[in-house]
Amino acid sequence: MPELPEVEALADFLREHAAGAVVGRVDVAALSVLKTFDPPITALQGRDVTAVARFGKHLALDCGGLWLVTHLSRGGWLRWIDSPSDAHPKPGKGPLALRVHLFTPEGGAPAFDLTEAGTKKRLAVWVVRDPHDVEGIARLGPDALAISEPEFAALLGSTSARIKNALVDQSLLAGVGNAYSDEILHTAKVSPFATSRSIAEEQVRILYDAMRTVLTGAVERSVGQDAARLKGEKRSGMRVHARTGLPCPVCGDVVREVAFAEKSFQYCATCQTGGKVLADRRMSRLLK
Ligand SMILES: [Zn+2]
Incomplete structure (x- = not known):
């Protein structure tokens, strides 16, 4: 799932390649993706792309006062085509x-x-x-790259949620999802199960620094990969996320996984939980 760094890279790409262009025809291949009908999507045609912005994990193009906003969700991506076919795409065929x-x-x-x-x-x-006007944007908390350390500390102090859940709650903090929360917690050596408001002041500072380091590093790598020319998201530099069974790059212990219905997350027991292996039973309570 694209998170802050990948969406920022796509926004960066569009600023460079689409800003200043005029919108032509918009082909809707999957009608179900459209969540609004007024103004109609055809109203974008003929307008200039004046700016490209990111709101949390949403990507938004300002087309002269009308905004085209997308949330790529889990399997979505943006793909740039230099010379597209003029043919109308067949509805319901393939990933388009x-x-x-x-x-x-x-x-x-x-x-x-x-x-x-x-x-x-x-x-x-x-x-x-x-x-x-997009509900998911209206309810976003402060952006993970814009929040100050005192604001971050206040935010954690306001919730009794497990830190893993707090970091991915978009109404608390915008932009971080399952992958980068794994990386941030590993970098800060904090257990995913820690209760947010009980994290010691010194640890909150370490967590804040880890968040900035992980996200800014990932933005730089993602931008360097020319995101919109990739077929899908390509991440590099992950320490624990999606690395179940591989050695922790810090201590060499095996990276462990907590799996539930549709997702899983990874952590290092030696680095983050004092060697304690997290049981699956606690898992279902953690992320439901
Ligand atoms: Zn480790």
């Missing part, structure tokens, strides 16, 4: 959800696709006059 044709000031006619892999279709698109 939406194609936006563009006309650049240099005379190019590229496009970008919003695609979604897998059977669970959760990618969402909105056309709104204000990004905050």
Whole structure:
């Protein structure tokens, strides 16, 4: 699932390649992704892309006062095409959800696709006059890269949720998901089960620094990968996330996994839980 660093990289790519272009035809290949109908998506045609922004894990294009907003969700991605076919895509075929044709000031006619892999279709698109008309954006907490250390400390102090759950709660803190919360907690050597408001002051400072280090490092790597030219998200530099069974890069202990219905998360017992292996029974209570 694209999180803050990947979405920031896509926004960065679009700022460079799509800003200043005029929106052409918008092909909707999967009608279910459209969450709004007024204004209609056809209203984007002929408008200039004036800015590209990120709100948490949402990507938003300002098309002269009308915003095209997307949440890529778990299997979604944005793919750039230099020379798209002019044919209308066949609805319901393959991963394509939406194609936006563009006309650049240099005379190019590229496009970008919003695609979604897998059977669970959760990618969402909105056309709104204000990004905050999107409910998921209106309820976002402060951005993980914009929050100050005192604000972060106050935020953790306000919740009795497990820290793993608090970090991924978008209404508390915007931008962090399952993958980067694993990385942040491992970097800070904090147990995913720690109760947020009980984390010691010194530890909160370490956690805050870890969050900034992990996210800014990932943004730099993601931007360097030219995100929109990749077929899907390609992450590098993960220490524990999705590395179950591999050695912890810090201590060499095996990276362990806590699995539940649709997700799993990873941690190092030696680095984070004083050697304690987390049982699955506690798991279901942690992330439900
Ligand atoms: Zn370790």
